[in-house]
Amino acid sequence: MQKLVTDIKEAIIRCGLKDGMCIGFHHHLRGGDYVLNMVMDEIAKLGIKDITINASSIHDGHLPLIEHMKKGVVTGLVTAYIGPAVGKAISEGILKRPVVFQTHGYRPCGMEKGEYVPDIAFIAAPTSDPMGNCTGKTGKSACGSLGYAFTDARYAKKTVIITDNLVEYPLAEYSISEVDIDYVVCVDEIGNPEGIVSGTTKLPRNPVSLKIARYAAKAIEASGLLKDGFSFQTGAGGASLAAAGYLKEIMLNKGIKGSYALGGITGYLVDMLNTGCFKALQDVQCFDLKAVESIRENPNHMEISASHYANPMAKSSAASSLDVVVLGATEIDINFNVNVHTDSNGYIIGGSGGHSDVAQCAKMTVIVAPLLRTRHAVIKNKVKCISTPGNTVDILVTEYGISVNPVRKEWEALFKKKGVPIVDIYDLQKKAEKLTGIPEEVNRKNNKVVAEVVYRDGTILDKIYQV
Amino acid sequence: MQKLVTDIKEAIIRCGLKDGMCIGFHHHLRGGDYVLNMVMDEIAKLGIKDITINASSIHDGHLPLIEHMKKGVVTGLVTAYIGPAVGKAISEGILKRPVVFQTHGYRPCGMEKGEYVPDIAFIAAPTSDPMGNCTGKTGKSACGSLGYAFTDARYAKKTVIITDNLVEYPLAEYSISEVDIDYVVCVDEIGNPEGIVSGTTKLPRNPVSLKIARYAAKAIEASGLLKDGFSFQTGAGGASLAAAGYLKEIMLNKGIKGSYALGGITGYLVDMLNTGCFKALQDVQCFDLKAVESIRENPNHMEISASHYANPMAKSSAASSLDVVVLGATEIDINFNVNVHTDSNGYIIGGSGGHSDVAQCAKMTVIVAPLLRTRHAVIKNKVKCISTPGNTVDILVTEYGISVNPVRKEWEALFKKKGVPIVDIYDLQKKAEKLTGIPEEVNRKNNKVVAEVVYRDGTILDKIYQV
Numbered sequence: 001m002q003k004l005v006t007d008i009k010e011a012i013i014r015c016g017l018k019d020g021m022c023i024g025f026h027h028h029l030r031g032g033d034y035v036l037n038m039v040m041d042e043i044a045k046l047g048i049k050d051i052t053i054n055a056s057s058i059h060d061g062h063l064p065l066i067e068h069m070k071k072g073v074v075t076g077l078v079t080a081y082i083g084p085a086v087g088k089a090i091s092e093g094i095l096k097r098p099v100v101f102q103t104h105g106y107r108p109c110g111m112e113k114g115e116y117v118p119d120i121a122f123i124a125a126p127t128s129d130p131m132g133n134c135t136g137k138t139g140k141s142a143c144g145s146l147g148y149a150f151t152d153a154r155y156a157k158k159t160v161i162i163t164d165n166l167v168e169y170p171l172a173e174y175s176i177s178e179v180d181i182d183y184v185v186c187v188d189e190i191g192n193p194e195g196i197v198s199g200t201t202k203l204p205r206n207p208v209s210l211k212i213a214r215y216a217a218k219a220i221e222a223s224g225l226l227k228d229g230f231s232f233q234t235g236a237g238g239a240s241l242a243a244a245g246y247l248k249e250i251m252l253n254k255g256i257k258g259s260y261a262l263g264g265i266t267g268y269l270v271d272m273l274n275t276g277c278f279k280a281l282q283d284v285q286c287f288d289l290k291a292v293e294s295i296r297e298n299p300n301h302m303e304i305s306a307s308h309y310a311n312p313m314a315k316s317s318a319a320s321s322l323d324v325v326v327l328g329a330t331e332i333d334i335n336f337n338v339n340v341h342t343d344s345n346g347y348i349i350g351g352s353g354g355h356s357d358v359a360q361c362a363k364m365t366v367i368v369a370p371l372l373r374t375r376h377a378v379i380k381n382k383v384k385c386i387s388t389p390g391n392t393v394d395i396l397v398t399e400y401g402i403s404v405n406p407v408r409k410e411w412e413a414l415f416k417k418k419g420v421p422i423v424d425i426y427d428l429q430k431k432a433e434k435l436t437g438i439p440e441e442v443n444r445k446n447n448k449v450v451a452e453v454v455y456r457d458g459t460i461l462d463k464i465y466q467v
Numbered sequence: 468m469q470k471l472v473t474d475i476k477e478a479i480i481r482c483g484l485k486d487g488m489c490i491g492f493h494h495h496l497r498g499g500d501y502v503l504n505m506v507m508d509e510i511a512k513l514g515i516k517d518i519t520i521n522a523s524s525i526h527d528g529h530l531p532l533i534e535h536m537k538k539g540v541v542t543g544l545v546t547a548y549i550g551p552a553v554g555k556a557i558s559e560g561i562l563k564r565p566v567v568f569q570t571h572g573y574r575p576c577g578m579e580k581g582e583y584v585p586d587i588a589f590i591a592a593p594t595s596d597p598m599g600n601c602t603g604k605t606g607k608s609a610c611g612s613l614g615y616a617f618t619d620a621r622y623a624k625k626t627v628i629i630t631d632n633l634v635e636y637p638l639a640e641y642s643i644s645e646v647d648i649d650y651v652v653c654v655d656e657i658g659n660p661e662g663i664v665s666g667t668t669k670l671p672r673n674p675v676s677l678k679i680a681r682y683a684a685k686a687i688e689a690s691g692l693l694k695d696g697f698s699f700q701t702g703a704g705g706a707s708l709a710a711a712g713y714l715k716e717i718m719l720n721k722g723i724k725g726s727y728a729l730g731g732i733t734g735y736l737v738d739m740l741n742t743g744c745f746k747a748l749q750d751v752q753c754f755d756l757k758a759v760e761s762i763r764e765n766p767n768h769m770e771i772s773a774s775h776y777a778n779p780m781a782k783s784s785a786a787s788s789l790d791v792v793v794l795g796a797t798e799i800d801i802n803f804n805v806n807v808h809t810d811s812n813g814y815i816i817g818g819s820g821g822h823s824d825v826a827q828c829a830k831m832t833v834i835v836a837p838l839l840r841t842r843h844a845v846i847k848n849k850v851k852c853i854s855t856p857g858n859t860v861d862i863l864v865t866e867y868g869i870s871v872n873p874v875r876k877e878w879e880a881l882f883k884k885k886g887v888p889i890v891d892i893y894d895l896q897k898k899a900e901k902l903t904g905i906p907e908e909v910n911r912k913n914n915k916v917v918a919e920v921v922y923r924d925g926t927i928l929d930k931i932y933q934v
Binding site for chain 2: 003131132159168169170172173174177178179180181182229259260279280282299300301302304305307308311314315316317318321
């Protein structure tokens with residue numbers, strides 16, 4: 001029972017990788033991940049072709065993927081997010097088969113149903129023992145939660161741990177158990193610590209973001225949901241994070257004891273835990289060093305799997321108890337459909353992550369966006385790509401006020417009573433068009449589909465075309 | 468998404484229990500468990516019949532089962548252990564279909580293969596939140612590890628948590644996640660704390676046990692396995708536990724730093740952890756209060772699932788790294804086959820638990836037994852039931868010396884060098900027969916099979932007949 005092998009090449013060979021197979025990666029090392037590139041380089045050297053990658057996310061640190069796609073080493077990609085640099089290349093048509101965009105919640109559900117189950121999963125693990133008991137909480141490349149990798153370990157046919165901190169058996173504080181691990185490889189570095197997590201996440205100072213955030217917090221307060229037991233998710237970007245800042249003030253002033261915050265966890269949510277705004281954090285992914293330290297030290301900072309986060313086939317998930325979520329958008333349309341996959345030129349610059357998962361689950365889904373973004377109006381007649389269906393969105397918050405989705409009219413009365421500025425989405429659209437002119441329709445060069453967006457119920461929500 | 472239901476009856480009805488279905492229980496509340504009886508009473512009242520119970524173990528607190536078997540409410544039983552009182556009734560033929568005796572390691576493997584998958588699992592949980600995140604570490608009925616119940620949560624079609632300590636969502640330090648839980652029921656008491664765990668396990672004072680233990684420790688020392696990195700499992704009974712006591716002395720005197728102790732964990736192994744004999748405990752089940760306290764407080768005291776303990780289909784388990792295991796026997800034969808299922812009259816009084824799992828895995832399997840037990844010779848020509856095959860047993864330790872299994876002759880030279888008293892198993896048998904006379908063959912009254920013993924590879928190892 002010897003799992004420890006010399007190098008990645010040996011692990012690939014022992015696992016029997018062949019042309020046409022599917023392999024899995026998780027993205028907890030984010031922009032600093034070396035593992036995907038190291039594995040793909042070995043696969044390319046071995047002359048293996050036609051690989052499908054099922055990765056929870058692809059970041060711009062994975063730029064070498066572009067060459068592997070051009071050469072046919074990689075011909076398929078299943079993921080919840082693609083950074084703009086790799087996204088641009090894919091939008092220009094370098095990948096043989098269309099990307100399958102899933103959500104973070106659907107990924108484990110899909111594997112449970114047998115879709116894109118990795119023949120081999122490669123799990124970057126900041127600490128592991130020689131049998132594969134591993135964790136992300138310790139080690140020089142610590143990334144905190146390994147939530148998305150739980151899925152790979154559980155469903156992949158073969159699983160390889162790649163670590164740069166091999167410790168004696170048994171690793172007592174394991175997150176993933178040896179029962180699912182076939183091989184363990186120790187390398188010098190699994191990632192660049194600076195790219196894995198940022199320092200402490202700081203609140204934005206941009207006045208537009210702050211105004212949006214203030215309106216969002218006001219709407220949440222007016223909704224009646226902000227009371228003892230309150231649960232909350234927010235993104236890590238500008239206005240979303242600032243909204244958490246205003247909520248913190250309100251919660252501390254009023255002595256509101258929330259239940260939990262969910263999602264990718266930042267130091268800012270850690271502060272809210274430590275000051276008693278929440279009794280727990282449910283963490284599927286850490287965004288900064290403060291979150292990594294907290295999940296290691298604080299037993300109320302929970303590590304949860306992707307299924308526990310938002311699997312729609314789970315008997316419940318943390319998402320299913322969620323009160324409010326604050327999310328961003330690159331575009332939103334007059335039917336409240338949200339695009340987080342492409343920019344306004346149609347280039348892939350992101351993906352759902354858990355966006356549409358939590359939007360569907362939360363009692364109130366708040367989209368925060370500035371009216372204009374790089375001289376484009378954010379509100380469209382029709383978004384270029386539906387990432388999150390409008391019927392799961394409650395309100396849009398801009399610096400000019402709040403639009404309530406007509407399907408969730410019940411909020412309007414509450415908002416009016418509390419003096420929350422309400423504005424019709426058509427009026428917002430007109431206001432933007434006054435400033436920018438009516439946006440030109442970007443003409444599709446051809447009908448080649450470069451990506452399909454799969455919703456959390458497994459149906460195809462939209463398609464993305466070659467630019 | 469409302470999982471909390473009024474009572475056990477409502478949970479049973481909502482799960483759709485029907486005649487002929489299979490239901491699951493775990494045995495972490497041991498002799499103090501109320502849950503199996505409460506559930507079976509409701510099932511009987513509902514008039515449901517022909518139920519198969521798949522329980523990790525059955526204890527004498529489950530005596531009411533006998534009536535349910537007589538009345539046809541329960542017609543099948545899959546388990547790794549049956550206490551003597553229920554065992555006697557089954558040996559007398561009250562159950563319609565033969566008991567399927569599995570091992571603790573095979574139970575999750577069997578479910579993975581689709582054998583006796585519970586239609587509904589009922590998990591007694593000392594603490595749970597309303598969505599079913601639960602743990603055994605806290606609450607008035609705390610039992611420590613919930614290792615065996617991990618299997619039920621993962622594989623059962625429906626899973627019901629029954630708790631007497633309902634806490635606010637989310638329970639941060641959960642052992643079993645809400646993703647697998649359908650319903651939660653809160654009752655007054657899930658068990659009798661006195662029956663759940665004993666106080667602190669004490670070493671035996673019986674001179675025969677102590678002599679056997681001393682010999683066992685001497686053999687383990689002589690084997691060369693007792694060095695830094697040593698891993699060990701022992702039972703909680705008399706000589707096995709005393710052997711751990713002598714090992715502790717040797718390890719402390721020589722400054723040996725072991726790796727881990729495994730299995731059902733007692734306070735005695737906790738002491739060995741705390742004094743540095745081991746760096747970790749891998750705990751699938753706690754035997755006493757000291758172990759419960761330790762698993763709650765000490766991060767080096769690991770909670771592991773039944774699969775992580777000894778699932779033969781797992782890619783590795785704690786058992787597969789095991790150096791030495793010390794186990795008991797009700798009978799052993801001249802081919803070193805061990806019986807832990809029946810007494811010498813053929814009555815069911817126990818079961819394998821993890822006996823044959825760890826016997827197969829460990830580098831050295833030590834059976835400890837007195838030469839005579841209640842005036843019967845322990846060594847037979849042929850055991851009444853093969854629980855653990857002789858080819859997985861290395862040595863038998865009695866108060867008259869140590870017999871080495873001829874298939875593991877390599878130990879003999881080592882033992883002779885270190886002055887460990889070796890005695891041929893035939894000579895031991897003759898010595899016993901001089902004291903007790905040659906044992907009479909108990910004649911089988913009839914050929915009705917009351918139980919089948921399934922080995923950890925899924926094959927039938929032996930059958931137990933009606934008495």
